[in-house]
Amino acid sequence: MKKLLLSIVITISILFSHETNAQGCVAIRQFSGIGNAVGQGNLLEQGEWNISANYRYFKSFRHFSGTEEHPHRVENNTEVINWSHGLDLNLxxxxxxxxxxxASIPYAYNERSSLYEHGRNSRHMTYSKGIADMRVGxxxxxxxxxKAKNxxxxxxxxxxxxxxxxxxQGTFYNVGPGGSPEIRPVxxxxQLGDGGWGFIVDAQGIWNLPKSFFLYYDGFYMFNPRNTNGTQTNRARASEAIMSVPDQFAFRTGLFKPISFVHGxxxxxxxxxxGVPVRDLIGESDGFRRxxxxxxxEPGVSYMLGNFTTTLTVPVALIRNRTRSLTDIAxxxxxxxxxxxxxxxxYLVNVNLAWRIPKKVKGVFNNLD
Structure with missing residues (x-):
């Protein structure tokens, strides 16, 4: 039983280190399911705490319409490049x-390089940094x-x-009167948030399999009832003039195995x-979204020492699909x-550090006399 519980602790720390992030122009918020902040929460006793921090990085630059890649964008130096760094503090x-x-407090720092947003004549950068959308649950x-032993x-x-x-807001060049720069929304x-109140449904699980393997799964769906948030896109099509407030979702599953010859x-x-769906499940879906x-x-490795666990996961993209939006169809x-x-x-790099704070044992010295 101790071996089982030890393995589950390590596994849960891996499972909930995941983050969904934009991973490019598909604007998945810097956001994770409720499970991310649980960490080792399934083994916490009443009154105990778990603190975790998750850092994530990616660089997006490969353009897709549907599942078809457009390699000429990179070849012609017209690709859009996003660099994203995120840090979540979870309790x-x-x-x-x-x-x-x-509770989860996310912080993000993003850089974006493009030609088309700056008059298509020269490449420039825009930036965003600060607190993103918080979650409680x-x-x-x-x-x-x-019933829970397996x-x-x-x-x-x-x-x-x-x-x-x-x-x-950011500075955009060659787009104002006479080619002057203008301050516009990035x-x-x-963007650090979407401007809407979201409602999250979350599920997660782990099951003991033969030969010390474990099956894990977790996923969430976030409902964003707000239609649009009023932020201008400066896009040519009138139907895409204002940013949408989209739903988003994620699901993960796989196998985990403790390494017997390396303790922990x-x-x-x-x-x-x-991803981000074409239509929201609740409310209207007007405005611009990708x-x-x-x-x-998603391969991963973890190491546990005492009440501390660190994990590294590197999801590598197999399928990337930019589906048609409602404005594309209309x-x-x-x-x-x-x-x-x-x-x-x-690919996406996730590094997670979790600290389980055990409950203080009352009366530990009571029997010393």
Missing amino acids: SYAITDRAYLI AGYWLLSGE GNTAVGLGLKLPTGDYNA DQSI MGLSLGGRVE PGYIVSV DSTPDNRRHGDAAFAD
């Missing part, structure tokens, strides 16, 4: 051995006691707060899909089928 607290609360593990599943509900700037993919180390291999999804293979004609593009990354 979870065990109300009981099965119920937990979480709660979860509950469905099984207890003997695995468990938790469900969670959360709230995404519009704390990130959704109208971050692209949707590097484990390896994982799984897959993940994440819908799409990314399917990745503005198409039989002779002109519109299908916008988006830039995607080849």
Whole structure:
């Protein structure tokens, strides 16, 4: 049982180090499911805490319409390049051995290089940095006691707060009167927030398999009922003049195995899909968005020492699909089928550090006399 619990602790730390980020022009917010802040929360006893920090980086530059890549964009030096750095600080607290609360504060720094946003004559940079959209929530593990000895599943509900700037501004060159620079909102993919209150449904689980393997899974869907947020896009099409406030989703699953000859180390291999839907499930879906999804293979390694666990996961993109938006469909004609593009990354780097704070034992010296 101790071996099982040790393995689960390591595995859970890997599972919830994941982040969904923009990974390019498909504007998946710097955001994770409720499970990310749980860390080792499934093994916390009542009154215990878990603190974790997750850093993530990617560079997006490969353009796709649908699943078709446009390599000429790189060859002709017309590609859009996003560099993204994100840091999430997560805190979870065990109300009981099965119920937990979480809070997550994300910080982001983004750089974007392009030609088309600067008059198409010369390449320039825009930037954004600051607090992104915070999340708070709660979860509950469905099984207890003997029923949970071979695995468990938790469900969670959360709230995404519009704390990130959704109208971050930057300097755009060669676009004003006489080719002068202008201050405008930066692209949707590097905005720090989306301006909407979001509602999150989350699930996660892990199950013991033969030969010390473990099956893991976790996923979320975030409902964003707000239609548009009022931020100008400066795009040519009137239907895309204002930024949309889109839903988003992610799901991961795979296998984890402790390494017997290196105490505290484990390896994982799984897959993940994440993206932005064409239409929201609740509310209208007007304005500009780049819908799409990314399917990745996700290897990972973790190491646990005492109450500290560090993990590294590197999702590598297998399928990148910029789906047709509602404005693409509405503005198409039989002779002109519109299908916008988006830039995607080849891979994403996640580094996570989690610290489980055990509950102080009361009366530990009571029997010394």
